Amino acid sequence: MRTSTDRILTTHVGSMPRPEDLADLLYKVEFNEPYDHSEFERSVREAVADIVAKQCAWGLDIVNDGEMGKTGYATYIQQRLEGFSGESASIRFDDMTNFPEYRREQAKAAGTRRLNRPCCTGEVTIRDRGPLTRDIENLTSATADAGISDVFMNAASPGVIAVFQDNHYYPSDDAYLQALADIMKEEYEAIVDAGFILQIDCPDLAMGRHTAFRELSDREFLARAAVQIEALNSALENIAADRVRMHICWGNYEGPHHRDIPLAAILDEVLKAKPKGLLIEASNPRHAHEWSVFAERGFPDDKVLIPGVIDSVTNYIEHPELVAQRICQFADVVGRERVIAGADCGFATFAGMGAVDAKIAAEKFKALTEGAEIASKRLWGG
16 A cells, blocks of 8 residues: 655545446346346446546546446445345434435435345355456556556445345354355455455444444444454455555435444444555544544554545535645644545445536545645645
8 A cells, every 4th residue: 555755645435426328237237137248348348447547637646446347335246246135124324313304305316226235145155256357357457557656446344245235144143244254355355466455345334333233332333343343354364454445434425414423432443453544534514523533542553544535425626725724634643644635435336326416526536636735735845
């Protein structure tokens, strides 16, 4: 994992708005509807090449494939793993409980798109290695001559897979979690073996508190999180910590979020995870103040912090000066050489679903890189 000794590097969390025709094809893949396989492969390949070129043009240092070939960051495993069928229970966001009218409005805003969330109804095994091979080949080709600092590829954590796809087969949730860790280990290692930084997406460690584990106390949730981190670490046993970064978030949606568990409550447990890089939400109104947690507690010397300095659910384009201020807040606390500027979350968590217009997202990333340049001058001079 590259860091810098003379400027602030920039990156993002993962998903980018997909072209509309590709989003339509991904929707058909998700629901096992007929589609043209050759057209799909071509569309994914072209979309990856295009989004890599755009990220370079925006000035991002550490890029990925925009998750162009995935239906969703936590549901794409259906195309890769056996053992899933039926339908999981609806995910309930506890912060919406007292706002039923707003919940209904949010559901309408999602339009005709919906998620396919089957249950685990059988032994989890590898179904098809093709999609992972395709994603690796596409990203390798797209970045071969781009002169990029680092390239990352996303993968779902065992915990977030379990949150989205209920267990109806294994004798316990712990057994299900470990089965997922054992099977996802192959994907994690393949990504690193291809030369990429592995990004593990772990909303289960924050969003999980007010969704799947909303009936638990904070103490009980932290005990559950410890099990999820133990399973993740077992899946990463053969990968060096500096080849992995981990993203946690409280849910990539515009909602009250007043029932989000505070960063201070989960940080000690989260830091027990193996990945060197930690990506957190740090710009939205519910979590922008939590830079102070690091001022109060410090940050391990062997970790790199990647705070979100642009919001992923608002169409406001952040002023580069604000971006610079946010970066400097973290740099002053944990050290300028251990901060990489990022985004709060992805801009199209599931194909065809995203709160931010694609062209506005591009301008937000330009503000990110411009803000990083301003911050770099302040932190290093020049």
